[in-house]
Amino acid sequence: MKKDLKGTCIIGQSGGPTSVINTSLLGAVKAGLASSSITRVLGALNGIEGVLKDELIDFDKEDPNELELLRQTPASVLGSCRYKLKDYNVDDKDYRRILEIFRKYDVRYFFYNGGNDSMDTCNKISKFMIENNYECRVMGIPKTIDNDLAGTDHCPGYGSAAKYIAQICTELALDARVYPNGPVVILEVMGRNAGWMAASSALAGIHGVGPDLIFLPEVPFDLEDFIEQTKEIYAKKKTAVIVVSEGIRDKDGIYISEYGSDLAKQKDSFGHAQMGGLAAYLGNALKRATGLKVRPIELSLLQRCASHSVSKADSDEAYMAGYEAVRYATSGGTDKMAGYKVVREKDYYRCSIEFVPLEQVGGVEVHFPKEWMNEAQTGVKKEFIDYCLPLIQGELDYVKEDGMNKFAKLKKVKA
């Protein structure tokens, strides 16, 4: 592979946003604009769909000051998609279209920022280009609040989500103590299969005010146990804060959230039945069993878009991942994801980039390690705190406008 491959690069964002997904984009854009190998830096609107539809924008036309604001701009500024490419041995229509677009713009670099599906997409595109003798370097930039990607110590976006959840959890726990008999707060956080998000709430507890019970999808959930454990805590503390992963399942693998939706379907035939989410379901079950006052809270989109609560460590690392992915490609590398390699020692933390083959990442989900849970499996051990704490350090120095965070308004000039 020659080192001096010259041509256009395309950068795309995929899957659900994180608070720092635009920071990785900024890193990649800045590296692209600085590189002598990259002739044009384009962005794909709505991920791979933007390539297929020839909806590309030119980053050279953007105001550099506005681009800097990407560090504090919530959601995916290029838009996202959940489009899944087929196996090209079965149907190569999309791939031929991508090749057509790559030829049209002389695209020699493709950077895709997403989760494990996106790494799979990258891998497929790269292989197709090789088989069709089109030289193009393809790199994955990781991103997910779920922290479930293989080949990396942790994922860009997780630290900020963890910081937000931990902060909120302290605030809720203190609020729940205001009245002599407080409510049971049930906080539902994202995480369909992996408990990293729910576990991060435990950081709130290191100063004495945090969640009392944490339920992860890795541990079979039992409704009766949950009620008993909550009652015990309430008897002592006159309040309780419970954190649940949206993906908790019973011993038969059935999602607890489906207990609720099955009932919703059932009631729909009566006319107007409606459902809250998992937190509401558990709250009602607890209320019926104990008579306690319950406050079910579903964090919903807030946990992935709360860019007012970005971790500086996460932001800096996300920028580095974007930037280094481009540097690696322009130095001749391809087919890798820019993962994190970390040194953690007492009071010392260093994160650098390690390039991981895409095929080791696509389709793999990394679960929360059982050995980091406490004996009752309703909380975490110090090992997790030591792992997670460096990821939530520091704050952004936000640019403000009228008392609110200023967000980037890109011109999005068509390429």
Added chain:
Amino acid sequence: MKKDLKGTCIIGQSGGPTSVINTSLLGAVKAGLASSSITRVLGALNGIEGVLKDELIDFDKEDPNELELLRQTPASVLGSCRYKLKDYNVDDKDYRRILEIFRKYDVRYFFYNGGNDSMDTCNKISKFMIENNYECRVMGIPKTIDNDLAGTDHCPGYGSAAKYIAQICTELALDARVYPNGPVVILEVMGRNAGWMAASSALAGIHGVGPDLIFLPEVPFDLEDFIEQTKEIYAKKKTAVIVVSEGIRDKDGIYISEYGSDLAKQKDSFGHAQMGGLAAYLGNALKRATGLKVRPIELSLLQRCASHSVSKADSDEAYMAGYEAVRYATSGGTDKMAGYKVVREKDYYRCSIEFVPLEQVGGVEVHFPKEWMNEAQTGVKKEFIDYCLPLIQGELDYVKEDGMNKFAKLKKVKA
């Protein structure tokens, strides 16, 4: 009334917390500790209940550095109550007990931080003391995220809640635009009778990304209109952000949230029915009528305890209200609430304290002015933006610990 009344002061917190209720407490405590008229500064645990139960703590025993953290400590640090004193002409048992406690500690100053019920409590206590020839100066310090108190331009706590809601609303609106066909986000905020909280979401819109429709309790809510208006917006934007006050009512005055709870009761007899809140109810109604994807989000406790998002303006004013209430009392004043008087001119804002008779505040609710709503009554006019914007300016310089905001841990030594 003599100017040099010497004795103990008691400070109490009442009702739901705000992000700056502890900052008013700090202001009052610091003024009390600095005053030569006040011999001891005591705090009542859980408001007036702490007085009745003789559960008082001594602020002189607290570490001054820890006290400073009150500016960034969520929830009511002394605890709160919703205890309502009876009319003493009907039953004066509680009042006699309060007098007994006041005598025990030589209490000559009583400061109560709360909403309009609390101002009523202050007023009753003051009158009882006068009738019983016990000299005691009684002052109210306002507080409520609802912004519905009479006798003040705005309420301590409202600015921070407004700042949080506006910030979140921008983040949610940007997140909702990530996919080509976004969800309808329905954000439920507090405000049983007054729409100030919901209205504050409009601040998000001044930079182009905010709520599309805002429904206040002051305007009769029509479910069909809501569905039609949302459909129209969605047709144009492929997403919509709707903000609703928890207290919206139909033309017959029935709370829309009760539509849901009536159904809940009805379904309960079948066994397991459960309900989300108002946002979930509206979301389901919209989904049934239009098939659109909906994301109902109930901000719940977050909007009153999100002390990670304090407005500096609100914080400074809340401190001033607490401090000035004490200064006024030690100068001979009594039976007043420390309200805000504001000068607003183009690019100029000044807030000072105006003392308002307690009887003008107790039991009165100030509604959102109809003349500040747009013609369709689904949004606000510039007059409101000009009113509210100064209240959300500036940020605290937070003291951090392990990447999270440090909160005050008081010793709470019994008096």
